[in-house]
Structure formats: structure tokens, C-alpha cells
Amino acid sequence: MSRKHHHFKGAEVSCCVKYFLFGFNIIFWLLGAAFLGIGLWAWAEKGVLSNISSITDLGGFDPVWLFIVVGGVMFILGFAGCIGALRENTLLLKFFSVFLGLIFFLELTAGILAFVFKDWIKDQLNFFINNNVKAYRDDIDLQNLIDFAQEYWSCCGAHGPNDWNLNMYFNCTELNPSRERCGVPFSCCVKDPAEDVINTQCGYDVRLQVEMEQQRSIYTKGCVGQFEKWLQDNLIVVAGIFVGIALLQVKSVRHLSICHRNRNDLTVCLIL
Incomplete structure (x- = not known):
């Protein structure tokens, strides 16, 4: 009589989920590398890489910092998730999940603090925008960022x-020799749908007019108020997207963070 042998085999991690996380993170990794590369290229064009001390010369915000910081975080996080999922490396997967959890916690904390200290946040936003208005002509990247913001939020x-x-x-003092005196950047101008070419001189001398006349040619609302309105209108959507992405990745890591009990046993266990 033959003897039946029963071999216990634990639940294995789905290959589909494993390679989904791998594919997602390799895209995330490549995007991070691209952002980082763009940031370093922009700094090289400005001469920052050859003179690191020039980083502090700009009075306003340098948008290249966004590419450097965001690209660096995406590169590191994508690498850990990509290699960790492919090689089933528990150390990298732990690092990946802890890093994601930390980012999620910081986002949640920032959201709570922004709600509790909204008046202080508003004052800081005013200070930030005014500092960058002063430095508008000092850096082309900052100039493009301000122009984009003013056009987007009207x-x-x-x-x-x-x-x-x-x-x-742009100031209106009599001693100002600039041709842009008492004007505003072209991004403040109300766009004419019939114009195919941007008129970069549309804001010249516009603040010499009375307010009623200004409203016909430029936006007269401030960006702080327009940003607050946009945030109120889109808060649920924006928060939902961030929370959804964070929970999706944390859940994926939970199901893919695996450990082998020994070399010969196919049984796996979740480490989270």
C-alpha cells in the first residue's frame, strides 16, 4: 500500500502583485532620476554647480529646489521599492514602507497644522509671495513660476x-528709470482669445489708470485669495488623491514584504 505524503505549503505572495509593485516603482524611479537630472542640468546652466555659494544669492525661491528634492526622494524611494520587490529584500522593503509611512505622516501633520494655524500660514504665504515679487527679475525659473501662477489663478x-x-x-517712484515703471508683468493681463502671440508689453503703465480701467486689461485679485478659493474648491479631490495613492502603496508593501522561513521551505510570512 502506497503511503501518501503531505507537504505543507504556506500562502505565497502573488506574482501579479509583486511585479505590479516592481513595475510601478521602476516608473517612479525613472521619473525621480529625470527630475533629478533636470534640476542638476538647470543648476549647471546657471553656474550653480561650479559655484555652490551662489545658491544663497537669489533673494526669492529657486524652483530648481523642487526638482532636486522631489527627484531625490522619488529616486531613493523608487529604487528601494523596485529592488526590494524584485529581490524580495526585506531590508529594502522595510525601508520603503517606513519611508512611505513617514511621508504619509508628514502630509497628515502638515494638513492638520495648516487647518489649525491657517492665519499664520496665510501670513507666511503673503511673506513668501512678496519676497518672490521682489526677486522676479533675478532668476528666469522664478519668473516663469510666478507667471504660471498668475496666469493659472487669474x-x-x-x-x-x-x-x-x-x-x-515695476515700482511707481519718480526716480525709477525702468520702462516697466507703474506696470505689471504680462502674466497679469487678461488674455484676448483672438491674440495668437503673447503681448509681453500689455502691462506697461497700467497702474497709472484708475481701478475700474485696470479691471478691463489686468487681473486685480490677489494670488493669495485666488489660491485659497482654488484650495477650497479642490480640497477634497486633492486630499483624496494623495490619501488614495499613499494607502495603495502602503497596502501593496504590506502584501509584498515577505520573509522566507528557510531556504528549502516555500512558506512565506508577512513582516508587516
Whole structure:
């Protein structure tokens, strides 16, 4: 009589989930490398890499920092998740999950603090925008960022067009020799759908007009108020996207963080 042998085999991690996480993170990794490369290239074009001390020369915010920081975090996180999932490396997967959890916790904390200290956040936003208005002509990347923000939110300055008095090229003092005196950047101008070419001089002398006349040619609402309105209208959607992505990755890591009990046994266990 033959004897039946029973071999216990634990639940294995799904290969589909494993390679889904691998594919997702290799894209995340490559995007991080691209962001990091763009940031370093931008700094090389500005001469920052050959003179590191020039990083502090800009009075306003350098948008290249976004590419460097975000790209660096994405590169490290994507590498850990990609290699950890492919090689079933518990150390990298633990690092990946802890890093994700930390980012999620920081986002949650920032959201709570922003709600509790919203007046302080608003004051800091005013200070930040005004500092960058002063440095508008100092850096082309900063200039493009401000132009994009004013066009996207249909605004001009922190509280209104007169905030551009803070900039040495646009202020209305009689001693200002600039042709842009008493004007605003072209991104403050109300766009004419019939115009195919941007008129970069549309804001010249516009603040010499009375407010009613200004409203016909430029945006008169401040960017702080417009940003608050946009945030209120899209808060649920934005928060939902961030929370959804974070929970999806944390759940994937939970199911893919595996450990082998020994070399010959196919039984696996979850480490989270």
C-alpha cells in the first residue's frame, strides 16, 4: 500500500502583485532620476554647480529646489521599492514602507497644522509671495513660476497689482528709470482669445489708470485669495488623491514584504 505524503505549503505572495509593485516603482524611479537630472542640468546652466555659494544669492525661491528634492526622494524611494520587490529584500522593503509611512505622516501633520494655524500660514504665504515679487527679475525659473501662477489663478501680486511696487523694475517712484515703471508683468493681463502671440508689453503703465480701467486689461485679485478659493474648491479631490495613492502603496508593501522561513521551505510570512 502506497503511503501518501503531505507537504505543507504556506500562502505565497502573488506574482501579479509583486511585479505590479516592481513595475510601478521602476516608473517612479525613472521619473525621480529625470527630475533629478533636470534640476542638476538647470543648476549647471546657471553656474550653480561650479559655484555652490551662489545658491544663497537669489533673494526669492529657486524652483530648481523642487526638482532636486522631489527627484531625490522619488529616486531613493523608487529604487528601494523596485529592488526590494524584485529581490524580495526585506531590508529594502522595510525601508520603503517606513519611508512611505513617514511621508504619509508628514502630509497628515502638515494638513492638520495648516487647518489649525491657517492665519499664520496665510501670513507666511503673503511673506513668501512678496519676497518672490521682489526677486522676479533675478532668476528666469522664478519668473516663469510666478507667471504660471498668475496666469493659472487669474491673479496679480499677493493681494493685488500694487504689490508690484515691491519690485525695483515695476515700482511707481519718480526716480525709477525702468520702462516697466507703474506696470505689471504680462502674466497679469487678461488674455484676448483672438491674440495668437503673447503681448509681453500689455502691462506697461497700467497702474497709472484708475481701478475700474485696470479691471478691463489686468487681473486685480490677489494670488493669495485666488489660491485659497482654488484650495477650497479642490480640497477634497486633492486630499483624496494623495490619501488614495499613499494607502495603495502602503497596502501593496504590506502584501509584498515577505520573509522566507528557510531556504528549502516555500512558506512565506508577512513582516508587516
